[in-house]
Amino acid sequence: MTPEGKNSSQASLSTLDRALVWCLAWGPEQIPQYPLDDLKAAILALENNKPDDVPADLQRFVDQVTALSQLPYPKTQSDLQALLDNPSPSSLWTAKIGLVYGGATKIKTYVFEGSKLPEVRGASALLDRINLVDLPVFFGKKVKIKNYEQVSLTIQEWLKNRSEKLAEALIPDLIIYSTGGNILAFCPPAFVDELADAIEARYGEETLTANSCAVGERFRLLELRLGCLQGQVQGNKAQWWQENLETLHPETQKTHGLVASYFRHHDQPFSDDFQSRKSFNELVTKLAIAFNQRRSGGSGLSSSPHRLSRRYPPMLETHPYLLRDEYDRRSAIARPEATNTVDNKTKISEVLARKRVVGAITKRQDGQGELPAWFKCLQSQRPIGEDPWQPLALFFESWVQRFERSFKDTDTGPGLCSQEKDRYHQGHLVTDVTDATDITEARSLREIGNVTDPGQGFVAYIYADGNNIGGYIQGLKTPQDYQRFSKDISEATEQAVYLALAKHLQVREIQGLSPDEDNRNGSWIHPFEIVTIGGDDVFLVVPADQALAIAQSIGEEFEKILIERNPNYQVKGSVAEQDSLKKTQQKSHHYNPLNAPPSNCHLSMSIGVLITGDHTPIYYAQNLVEQLLKSAKQRAKVLKKEYHYYGGTIDFMVLKSVTMISSKISSFRKQALEIDQPASSQNPKAKNHSLKLYGGPYTLHEIGGLLKTLAALKQSEFPKSQLYQIRSFLAQGKRTAMLNYRYFRTRLKAEKGNLLKTNFEGPWCEADSNSGNLAPWMSSQNKKGNTVYTTILRDLVDLLPFCSYPAVQSDPSDSTPLTTPEINP
Structure with missing residues (x-):
């Protein structure tokens, strides 16, 4: 063994490097080419960072793996050919490794x-x-x-x-x-x-x-570093880094669209794009x-x-x-x-x-x-x-058992603190989680929905999925990157779910169930069901009164945990670039955009939330919540493209009757909740506009504002009959709905009315051209340049029966006139 090889073998090998040594030492046949005990001894020596204890016959395989990691990345096809013709790393081209995906x-x-x-x-x-x-x-x-x-x-x-x-x-x-x-x-x-x-x-x-x-x-061992190479090195015809870069010259790029589409995935130098594609990533693809x-x-x-x-x-x-x-x-x-x-x-x-x-x-x-x-x-x-x-x-x-263990287990990340444990078990006198043996898991949806008002008899389905996961994977170059990324995503998802559940739920005592429910009245339960947590996918069933708060926390904690685990997930840039990005991202929020925190994590979650009765068939609810998830993901793609918003989005629906939706949610919204308003012939200066009678999908910041507005609406004691009347007038036009809202709004007591001014009209409905507001509308522009008037009032009315959020403070000194004139933006 050469001195260079000896020095390289002294370096500690990662878990996956040891895997490569095992495969190389095993050989190309099903019967190992060396005694099995020697192979195990070599892996044990490498695991204990004692390369000198590796049997001499197997030392060359350690050298091959080390040489692979230190191999310079070729820039041209000539460099690649010279690399293959070099006798030293020739074994990197002849040796093969098996890779299985399933x-x-x-x-x-x-x-x-x-x-x-x-x-x-x-x-x-x-x-x-x-x-x-x-x-x-x-x-x-x-x-x-x-x-x-x-x-x-x-x-x-x-x-x-x-x-x-x-x-x-x-x-x-x-x-x-x-x-x-x-x-x-x-x-x-x-x-x-x-x-x-x-x-x-x-x-x-x-x-x-x-x-x-x-x-x-x-695959050949060299392909783990340089991607698929079959047939590319024969006859010196392969195009490599520099050759492909020349085809992407602005004058010839139109005729080489296939090259551009295959390699161009990020806003970064072509060399980085090329190495991201021509790497282990290409094998996985x-x-x-x-x-x-x-x-x-x-x-x-x-x-x-x-x-x-x-x-x-x-x-x-x-x-x-x-x-x-x-x-x-x-x-x-x-x-x-x-x-x-x-x-x-x-x-x-x-x-x-x-x-x-x-x-x-x-x-x-x-x-x-x-x-x-x-x-x-x-x-x-x-x-x-x-x-x-x-x-x-x-x-x-079970998932609930793992949730219980998270109160004291820190092996996979930060466990839940004692304060969160005490708050979650509030009302149930236990001194330690291990003493809570009488707290069982919910056995039916009826038990999850068995809560005191609000939300009696209703549950919520939460379906979450990661954003930009596939795009980020395209930038991974090595097996170690894949292993690290998979671990980060799965553990961040699981921890985010546990933190959200512990933050917004408490163990509950079942009361009022009919006698045929196994006589479970008086039993203490964990009031949720984790159907699955797999990678970046989450499917939960929770009480309806905390559904949106849990969904928001899952999205926020997911991004926070990822950045804490690895700063590389954070969007980088200078201070000026970060300020510019924040200002651009503010345009993606309707609610109080100037106070919106920046979305600075490359990865986020889109979430669908369906609030429905506990008697709704699960397969039907799953179909609807999946549609809501797709709607949220589509919104996230649009916001990222137009405003560089990387954060999560949430779309929800309250389904109070199983027969309420007989088609797809998108079709229902298009036909029933979106109205085109042509310009009036009596006003030649008027323009075409449209009405959108629902606010979703929302950003995570907007969901926080929606919950705060919902609490203010409930605290204002707005008569339900008047709310329903305002909701019925939404479809009759922008001005009609504004007139009715302002009329009923001025009839409230000053303190109650100021709650809505502070938490609804101000942060949601500000006019673009003056200091007034368009309550209950907020305006935006569609792709055709026409104004779209959107209202969250219908969503607020639907959510009001499930409101259990803390009271908000009003501003008694606010004396802004209630009838500020509306100016078309």
């Missing part, structure tokens, strides 16, 4: 197949268990669950039955990430197809009907495309043409004369005796039984450490010799 697909179809909370809860928990426990255990990674040894033996035994060689070839260091319902991992090149098949099989055997997909490919092809029924990308196709989805046939389960899709296998979770009229299929038993266990309804009686009965009825399916959820924490 996970669950069509998750919503599986999770929200049923209309009841127990099945939804169980389906989500089962998928979470596979992704967060089963797949990492494939690689021998330790996870935080009870009786890890027993669970890992069961899962490893399953994997060995499929391929004992595969089980030996996997180590924890190979995992790049396993969050958000997907896994990305290295593996020895000979096991690419077997590992992809095992991932798909695990989802299929555990859930029976949940869709999953996995793809893999063998290739696998992602193949993943979508295979998921859609195509053959996708496979290292072996002999791999079985996935184009036929799982199906369970039913005979027309046989009983079907509650979903009316699959043959029922039993009708269990009545228990506290299954009544004697329920027809159970195998799929439904698995969802329901996992849901019951994770909610601790049937005791700890044992299976429900009805499920044991089903197991005993199986044919002799058939091994019964075991739900490993007995050892898996």
Whole structure:
């Protein structure tokens, strides 16, 4: 070994560098080219930062990985060719590494197949268990669950039955990430197809009907640094950094639009764009495309043409004369005796039984450490010799259990402080979280909606998703970047949810339920349901009275935590650039824009919130809240493009009747809540304008202002009959609505009226050309240049029954005339 190689080997290697050493040392075949004990000894030595203890035969692989990280990035095709012709790093071109990407697909179809909370809860928990426990255990990674040894033996035994060689070839260091319902991992090149098949099989055997997909490919070691190189280095024809830069000259860029669209993604030098694309990022993109092809029924990308196709989805046939389960899709296998979770009229299929038993266990309804009686009965009825399916959820924490642990666990970030713990448990006399054994998890939507007025009988669905995640990923260049980014996003999302729930909710005592609700009156519960937290996706069910406040806190805490974890997520710039950016961003807010905090995080969250009755079918509510999320994300894209606003957005709707929306929300709003007002023929100076009778989607700053305005409206004791009358006049025109609002507004007591002036008319409805206001309207310009008059009054009236926010202060010294003339902006 050369002195240079010896010095390079002394440097400590990261987790993923050790993974590369493992794959290289294993070799191209399924049987390792060196004794397995030597391979494990080498990884252990590197993990303990003792490279001198690496067996001599394996030292060259450490040198190869070190040389890869120190390799200069070539600027021209000639530099690339010279690099490949150099005998020193030739092994970087010949050695290959396996890369596998997979996970669950069509998750919503599986999770929200049923209309009841127990099945939804169980389906989500089962998928979470596979992704967060089963797949990492494939690689021998330790996870935080009870009786890890027993669970890992069961899962490893399953994997060995499929391929004992595969089980030996996997180590924890190979995992790049396993969050958000997907896994990305290295593996020895000979096991690419077997590992992809095992991932798909695990989802299929555990859930029976949940869709999953996995793809893999063998890449040259050099490609992990320089991106896909197949066919580009033959005959000296490949275009590299400098050659592509010349094609992007302004005079020739129009004829090379494909080059521009492939590399140009950021406002930065072309060299940075090129290195971002021609890096490990390109390999992941290739696998992602193949993943979508295979998921859609195509053959996708496979290292072996002999791999079985996935184009036929799982199906369970039913005979027309046989009983079907509650979903009316699959043959029922039993009708269990009545228990506290299954009544004697329920027809159970195998799929439904698995969802329901996992849901019951994770909610601790049937005791700890044992299976429900009805499920044991089903197991005993199986044919002799058939091994019964075991739900490993007995050892898996539910999301609420993890929330409880966050009060004292700081391993994954800042735990919730004692003040937040005391506030959350206010009213329930406990001295420590571990003493709150009588606080259970909500068993139904009716229990979550069982609150004192306001909001009795109503719940809210919160669906959140990250903004600009895909764009930010395009700038990641190395496997380490992917691993770090995935960890940051998943932990920031989880912590943001826990902080928001602890800040705005408290444990509640169930009161007033009918006797047929398992006699739960007097029980203390955690008043929320975390359906799933996966990567940057969040789906919650919370009480209606705190829904918007929780959503706002999730968005704000997500950005705050990310910046605290890594300053690189923050938008950079000089002081002058930051001031200019802040002024530009202020134009994106209708509410008190001068006081709006800057949005200085590249990543944020868009959130949909649906407030509806606790009897609304879950699959119907999920469809509507997903539409609200898409509306919020579209608004975020527009604000980022026009005003460089990087922050989150929220869109919400109050659904007081299940039949209120019979079509898409966008169509309903377009037809019922958006009105074009042509110019009057009697006023030749008038211009065309339109009325928008709802305010959403809102920015996070606007949601805070909306909640403050809502509290002021309730405190003003504005008669409900007059509010409803003003709302009915909104559709009759701008001036008619203004006249009615001002008339009823002046009839309030001075102190009450000043509340609305301070918290509604001033911050929301200021005129552009004078010091007056347009209450209840606020004005803006559309793409055609016409004025759009928007009002939040309808949203305020819808939210008023759910207002439980603290009182606001009025300004008794405010003597501004109530009838300030309105001037067209």
